[in-house]
Amino acid sequence: MGWNSPRLAAAGGAGRCSFRPRGWRSPPVTWQRAPERGGAGSGGGGAEFGGATSGLGASPRLLPPSSAGPGPAAPRPSLPFPSPEGGLGGAMSDLGDWFRSIPLITRYWFAGSIAVPLVGKLGLVSPVYLFLWPDAFINRFQIWRPITATFFFPVGPGTGFLYLVNLYFLYQYSSRLETGAFDGRPADYMFMLLFNWICIVITGLAMDMQLLMIPLIMSVLYVWAQLNREMIVSFWFGTRFKACYLPWVILGFNYIIGGSVINELIGNLVGHLYFFLMFKYPMDLGGRNFLSTPQFLYRWLPNRRGGVSGFGVPPASMRRAAEDQQGGGRHNWGQGFRLA
Numbered sequence: 001m002g003w004n005s006p007r008l009a010a011a012g013g014a015g016r017c018s019f020r021p022r023g024w025r026s027p028p029v030t031w032q033r034a035p036e037r038g039g040a041g042s043g044g045g046g047a048e049f050g051g052a053t054s055g056l057g058a059s060p061r062l063l064p065p066s067s068a069g070p071g072p073a074a075p076r077p078s079l080p081f082p083s084p085e086g087g088l089g090g091a092m093s094d095l096g097d098w099f100r101s102i103p104l105i106t107r108y109w110f111a112g113s114i115a116v117p118l119v120g121k122l123g124l125v126s127p128v129y130l131f132l133w134p135d136a137f138i139n140r141f142q143i144w145r146p147i148t149a150t151f152f153f154p155v156g157p158g159t160g161f162l163y164l165v166n167l168y169f170l171y172q173y174s175s176r177l178e179t180g181a182f183d184g185r186p187a188d189y190m191f192m193l194l195f196n197w198i199c200i201v202i203t204g205l206a207m208d209m210q211l212l213m214i215p216l217i218m219s220v221l222y223v224w225a226q227l228n229r230e231m232i233v234s235f236w237f238g239t240r241f242k243a244c245y246l247p248w249v250i251l252g253f254n255y256i257i258g259g260s261v262i263n264e265l266i267g268n269l270v271g272h273l274y275f276f277l278m279f280k281y282p283m284d285l286g287g288r289n290f291l292s293t294p295q296f297l298y299r300w301l302p303n304r305r306g307g308v309s310g311f312g313v314p315p316a317s318m319r320r321a322a323e324d325q326q327g328g329g330r331h332n333w334g335q336g337f338r339l340a
Contacts, residue, residue: 022084052298061212103178105189110171113213114149117163127154131210132201146201150212159310162258170217177224184304187297192223195291199270212265214254218267226275247271259291 102110119223129142130147136142153163182189196219198213207217230246240247251264274291282289 018159054325084110093213094300103175105186106171106174106178109174109193110167111165112316113153113170116148116154117155120152121155132204132212133210134205134208134222137185137205139196146197146204146212149204150200152214153211153213155271162254165254165257166214166217167223173219173221173224174246177220177227180224181227187303188293190290190294190297190301192278193220195274196220196270199273200266207262207265209266214263215267215270218247218264219271220337221250222271223275226271227279 016311077299098113099107116130119125120130130145130148130152133142134144135186137145144200153159153166155163178186178189193216197212197216200215200219202213203209204212214215225243229242231243232240233243233246234240235246235249236253239249247264247268253263278289278291281287
């Protein structure tokens with residue numbers, strides 16, 4: 001039997017076609033685009049026919065071209081990691097924004113207090129070279145030890161919680177002090193840190209103290225507490241008291257979790273020495289001003305205006321004295337008289 005060219009015709013909806021040879025009287029065989037795997041009406045296997053079922057047995061899956069265009073695209077597989085628009089990428093961006101929002105001096109101090117213990121923990125540098133040992137510093141001229149001992153802390157199962165608590169105190173109260181009483185005066189804040197650090201290093205060499213992180217943090221916390229002594233602060237378990245008692249409460253708290261108060265006590269005494277010589281004695285008692293910020297710090301860290309304050313400021317008498325000392329106050333033009 002001869003076959004002529006088949007006659008194609010649309011049958012049904014989009015994606016369906018039929019062909020019928022001339023002289024063929026059986027119902028036309030209709031091919032239909034196979035549905036997506038797992039979709040409704042997918043059935044079992046083979047092609048799906050409209051009108052009649054082919055008697056040719058199991059046939060391969062037929063997918064002829066469709067005039068209605070390709071079907072819906074398969075869903076994209078989900079990635080096993082977050083996309084850059086969110087998830088890990090967004091978290092890293094938020095972490096970077098938070099880190100850049102930390103005040104300048106506190107930012108470097110905070111970063112160093114994380115980097116140096118991490119270097120010692122990973123074994124990149126032996127912790128033996130990070131402690132403050134008087135013999136190694138004086139006799140062997142290992143002059144880096146006072147600096148590394150200020151940032152280093154031996155983090156382990158028994159000291160990890162104490163380290164995190166003091167790292168929180170560093171970030172919290174150093175940021176408050178730098179953006180509060182010393183707002184716009186980074187040179188004065190740096191001088192306070194240097195004065196406290198030198199006093200702590202001398203005390204550490206005399207008392208064979210190997211770590212200086214906690215004393216320096218406590219000295220800064222003590223100065224903040226004295227400049228905001230009437231502020232009500234909240235501590236753990238809902239306790240509330242004036243800020244002037246905070247250093248001594250933390251001393252007792254660290255004694256409970258750490259078993260020693262020498263570091264905290266030295267930090268409080270050094271902070272009191274700075275506060276007394278810089279604020280209390282010259283301003284409240286009318287004594288001589290023994291401390292003043294060196295000029296090279298002002299050239300390195302010039303004062304700036306327009307900072308945001310909000311964490312407490314020193315009394316008005318302290319602010320006026322500080323402005324007069326820096327030459328930033330108003331000039332006294334004398335008392336005015338009304339012209340007749």
